[in-house]
Amino acid sequence: MIQRYFFVLLTMVGMTVSLNAQTKLSAAGDAKREKGDFAGALTEYTTQITKIDAEVQNIIKIRQGYEKMSEYDKALQDQDLVKGAKTDYANLYYGRAMCNIGLGKKNIATPDLDVAIWLDPNLADAYYQRGLIISSPTTRDQACMDIAKAASLGHAKAKVAYDDNFCWNQGQTHYKEGASKVNVRKYEEAIAELNLAIAMCPDSGRFYSKRGQAYQGLGKNAKAIEDFSKAVEVDPKNADGYYQMGLYYFNQDKHELAFDYLTKAIDRNPSNYDAYMYRAQCCERLMKMTSAIYDYGQAISLRPNDSEAYYRRGLVERDMKNKVDACKDFSKAASLGNPDAAEYLKTECSR
Numbered sequence: 001m002i003q004r005y006f007f008v009l010l011t012m013v014g015m016t017v018s019l020n021a022q023t024k025l026s027a028a029g030d031a032k033r034e035k036g037d038f039a040g041a042l043t044e045y046t047t048q049i050t051k052i053d054a055e056v057q058n059i060i061k062i063r064q065g066y067e068k069m070s071e072y073d074k075a076l077q078d079q080d081l082v083k084g085a086k087t088d089y090a091n092l093y094y095g096r097a098m099c100n101i102g103l104g105k106k107n108i109a110t111p112d113l114d115v116a117i118w119l120d121p122n123l124a125d126a127y128y129q130r131g132l133i134i135s136s137p138t139t140r141d142q143a144c145m146d147i148a149k150a151a152s153l154g155h156a157k158a159k160v161a162y163d164d165n166f167c168w169n170q171g172q173t174h175y176k177e178g179a180s181k182v183n184v185r186k187y188e189e190a191i192a193e194l195n196l197a198i199a200m201c202p203d204s205g206r207f208y209s210k211r212g213q214a215y216q217g218l219g220k221n222a223k224a225i226e227d228f229s230k231a232v233e234v235d236p237k238n239a240d241g242y243y244q245m246g247l248y249y250f251n252q253d254k255h256e257l258a259f260d261y262l263t264k265a266i267d268r269n270p271s272n273y274d275a276y277m278y279r280a281q282c283c284e285r286l287m288k289m290t291s292a293i294y295d296y297g298q299a300i301s302l303r304p305n306d307s308e309a310y311y312r313r314g315l316v317e318r319d320m321k322n323k324v325d326a327c328k329d330f331s332k333a334a335s336l337g338n339p340d341a342a343e344y345l346k347t348e349c350s351r
Contacts, residue, residue, distance in 0.1 A: 025052075026091040033095060038102040045096035056089055060118045071222070083121075090120035097129065106133045124153035128161070135165065144170050145199040152202050171200035175207050182210060187217040205235025209244050216248065224248065232264075239269035247278060255282040273302045277309065284316065292316050307336035314341065318348070 024030075029044035049056075059081075066074060066082040074082075097112035113130040116123055131146030144167035150158035162168070178193030194211040201207055212227030225248060231241030246261035262279040265272060280295035296313035303309070314329030327349035333341030 024091075025088050026095050029092070029095045029099075033099060033102070036102075038099040042096060042099040042103070045092050045099065049092050049096065052089055052092070056086075056093075056115065056119065059086065059089075060115065063118060085122060086119040087123075090116040090123055090126075093119070094123060094126050097126070101129065101133075109133060122153055124150045124155040124158070127153070128155050128158045131158070131161070140165070140170060141174075141196060141200070145196070148200050148202060167200050171197045171204070171207070174200070175204075175210065178214070179210050182214050182217065185217060187214040190214040191218075203234050205231040205233075205238030205241050207231075208234065209238065209240045212241075212244055216244075221248070237268055239265050239272065242268065243272060243275050246275065250278050250282065255285045258282050259286065271302060273299050273306075276302070277312075280309075280312065289316055289320055305336060307333040307338035307341065310336070311338050311341045314344065318344075323349070 025048050026045065029041045029048070032038075032041035032044060063082055066077060069077070093112040094116040097109040097116065100106070100109040100112070110130060110133055113126045113133075116126045117130070120126075127146040128150035131143045131150065134146070135143035144162070144165055147158050147161050147165060148167055148171075151162045174193045174197035178190045178197055181187070181190030181193060191211060191214045194207060194214060197207045198204070198211065208227045208231035212224045212231065215221075215227060216224040225245070228241055228245045228248060231238050232245070235241070242261050243265035246258045246265055249255075249258035249261060252258075259279060259282040262275050262282065265275045266279065269275070276295045276299040280292045280299065283289070283292035283295060293313055293316055296309045296316070299306075299309040300313070310329045310333035314326045314333060317323075317326035317329060327345065330341045330345040330349060334345050
């Protein structure tokens with residue numbers, strides 16, 4: 001149904017006249033606005049908007065329909081139509097919004113800023129202006145998301161406003177709530193919170209990594225790996241992003257890839273016990289037994305009272321015919337309550 005709806009709307013849009021051969025549609029309005037003639041500029045913008053508004057509304061409907069599609073259906077669509085910037089159209093709505101702001105009619109400006117953003121998702125000042133207009137104690141989340149988006153697009157004033165509005169703290173609040181939801185396996189709720197956190201803090205690798213874990217919990221592996229990749233892209237120092245990538249590939253039995261990502265995680269956080277444990281198991285599968293023993297040893301140095309690393313190292317040493325060291329590790333693991341180690345100690349080390 002969504003796909004049929006998309007094609008009906010596409011037909012309604014029809015053939016769009018190329019703007020490349022025309023004078024910039026907002027030129028007359030821009031000239032008057034730059035001189036402070038907001039009323040005159042408002043008239044110029046409105047005259048041009050009247051000519052294109054029906055087409056613009058259809059474009060927005062198409063883009064809204066696209067947002068509701070499955071990932072498969074999205075891939076089949078004309079990406080320029082559903083994502084490409086309609087900058088010349090966007091400038092008309094943005095210009096009219098700025099005139100209304102200049103005339104003290106901020107409440108009238110917001111719908112035009114909405115349209116401008118739909119038409120050109122990279123129009124930084126439109127996000128910034130909308131964030132300023134809607135900023136209040138009850139709409140703080142949305143305001144922070146707009147200001148953060150503008151800042152990520154390089155808007156200097158938005159970067160100041162972001163700090164002034166404590167948007168980072170607001171994002172952290174949603175991150176903590178999302179992380180708690182992941183821990184109790186309420187993954188859908190977690191994603192909703194983490195979406196807000198990321199919208200407010202788009203440069204935090206940790207937030208992407210946590211959302212990736214939620215997607216993984218839902219079995220949405222493509223979305224998970226996308227978020228893990230984004231985590232290390234926006235923050236190359238983010239150890240958890242690399243660790244999650246390593247864990248993902250380990251569970252896919254792609255041990256060479258897992259080894260590489262776990263190594264990057266360890267380089268950035270040498271205190272990650274689990275990264276050593278998983279990398280050691282990768283080494284076993286790759287027949288790098290000496291390296292596996294080393295990694296289990298590193299894990300033991302981090303958690304000397306955890307029996308699992310002693311037990312697993314004992315198994316590797318046993319397979320390498322190093323009975324003395326294997327029995328020492330089984331003995332230690334057994335003393336820490338590992339029943340499997342105790343059984344090996346009784347059957348293989350007592351004779």
